[in-house]
Amino acid sequence: MAPVFDPIEQNENIDSKIIAGLERISRVFRLLLWDIAKDENLSPIQIQFLIFLLYNKPSRRRITDIANEFNLTKATVSDAISSLEEKNLIEKDKNTEDKRSYAIKLTPKGKKLAKQLSIWADVLKNNLKNFNQEEKEAVLKFIFKLIESLYEAGIITIQRMCFSCLYFQRDIHPNPEAPHHCNFLNKPLSIVELRLDCEDYAPIESN
Amino acid sequence: MAPVFDPIEQNENIDSKIIAGLERISRVFRLLLWDIAKDENLSPIQIQFLIFLLYNKPSRRRITDIANEFNLTKATVSDAISSLEEKNLIEKDKNTEDKRSYAIKLTPKGKKLAKQLSIWADVLKNNLKNFNQEEKEAVLKFIFKLIESLYEAGIITIQRMCFSCLYFQRDIHPNPEAPHHCNFLNKPLSIVELRLDCEDYAPIESN
Ligand code: SF4
Ligand code: SF4
Incomplete structure (x- = not known):
């Protein structure tokens, strides 16, 4: 079977066309996220972490939760988290510390920024009016x-x-x-x- | 209006839920592409360029075409292209050179790799059988x-x-x-x- 990106395959197979179409839409999300990331000097995934922290309660804000949410390794998450910590956007949530782990919370500066950034995909919503x-x-x-x-x-x-x-x-x-x-x-x-x-x-x- | 990623907004507004859902699916594409990129020591966008070159005729394989296809600047495309050239995966298509521009083509090594990589999203197709x-x-x-x-x-x-x-x-x-x-x-x-x-x-x- 030809790959979904093969134009001939797409003409003959609706499944391939759907996947190629969804991939096209996924590029729009990438594009929007990169645009905002460049402006803020953050990586796309760091922006998504900040928004995740904004909308989740402490018990769902541990490194493991973020790793599961974005299907990333804990090591990758830890790196991005350290960098956000250095920028004073997030901090350890001391109230939630136990032997095994702790939750992360936004600093006031981080919270303000997360609120601003959280609209990054909202422009797409206007395109559902038809x-x-x-x-x-x-x-x-x-x-x-x-x-x-x-x-x-x-x-x-x-x-x-x-x-x-x-x-x-x-x-x-x-x-x-x-x-x-x-x-x-x-x-x-x-x-x-x-x-x-x-x-x-x-x-x-x-x- | 609350951002599409706000859980309460999603419960009340089907448009927000759809956009958040599409964003979730777009993460799957990112994930699959990153996995294959890590294995090949290429960036995700370089992989997509190689596949684009595999399925397009010379007149659609100029830097401008790639930039338009992926909504990137020509400068960004040129950087990625230079790096693919250094890896001996692509080369200038001499036949298409004119005063203004030239097409890019895959080397035999690049073509072989592009064919292997072009199935990166095919696993999603199996999930359409229901x-x-x-x-x-x-x-x-x-x-x-x-x-x-x-x-x-x-x-x-x-x-x-x-x-x-x-x-x-x-x-x-x-x-x-x-x-x-x-x-x-x-x-x-x-x-x-x-x-x-x-x-x-x-x-x-x-x-
Ligand atoms: S109108 Fe559509 S199907 Fe016809 S040549 Fe153009 S892109 Fe192809
Ligand atoms: S079943 Fe669904 S709606 Fe109910 S608590 Fe779980 S996630 Fe929420």
Whole structure:
């Protein structure tokens, strides 16, 4: 089978065209992130760390959490974290220190910057205005199912998302529109209600 | 309006959830590309250049074409190109030299490597097997419409894609399933038949 980037393959195989199309969209994210990174003299991943720290509670702000979130090694995360520390954007959260690890928190300067940077992808949102609700729901279902499949294939780890959450019960309701259940919210979840970044998430494995 | 990465915003706004979801998928591409880049001691963008050179004809293999394709400055492209030249993976295509510019071509060594690397995103394709044809068509339409919107908003440049092609005629057929027309192929194009990487593409602006 020819690679997804082969033009002839794309004409004949819708799967290849979809993957090549998603890759094209992923370039837009890269582009936007690089633009803002250049302006701030930070690396793209450092910007994403700052935003992650802005929206997560202390128990989800350890080096391990960041490594899992971005599918990076702890060593890579530690390097970026040290550099952010030198810039006085983050610091150890002393309240959370125990024998094994500690959480990281934004300094006031870091928090201010993270808030500014957190809009880096928002320009894309304006480009959804030409789609109706039905189209949006279809694409959101696709996104969730694809992420789930990548997770189950071991290609990515996920956290803060229903699929790997302690409270998630898969396919327990007969209604095909809302087959899943959240034991924390105590209600059925439709596919579009599944969460990508849930504040109530708890990982299945204790850590 | 809260940023798309704000968990509360995502729960309330499907647009934010879609963008955050696409960003999550874009991380998978970054991850796969970095993995292969580390193994080959190349940068992610250098890998994408090699694959681009593999699938494009000489008239689309100038520095300008690569810069447009990846929305990079010519200076950035030139740097990466010099480094690939030092590694004996690419060379000037002497046949195409004129006063203004020249095309780049892969050396035999570069071609062999580009072929190996070109499968970097293919693992994602296996994860589309749980979707039916209708779901795939819906998502492909979404991808094309989103790319078109980003192009029209001036966020990205595109080439080798119908929207910026000399041969493309928009919305000239009454059939809503195949409203567009390609003057090169001389036939109506349905939305899923639109091309991302077309070998017959010609840019609207002469260059
Ligand atoms: S909504 Fe939140 S708490 Fe409930 S299953 Fe999903 S991730 Fe877990
Ligand atoms: S199919 Fe190719 S030649 Fe035809 S309009 Fe699209 S890009 Fe141009």
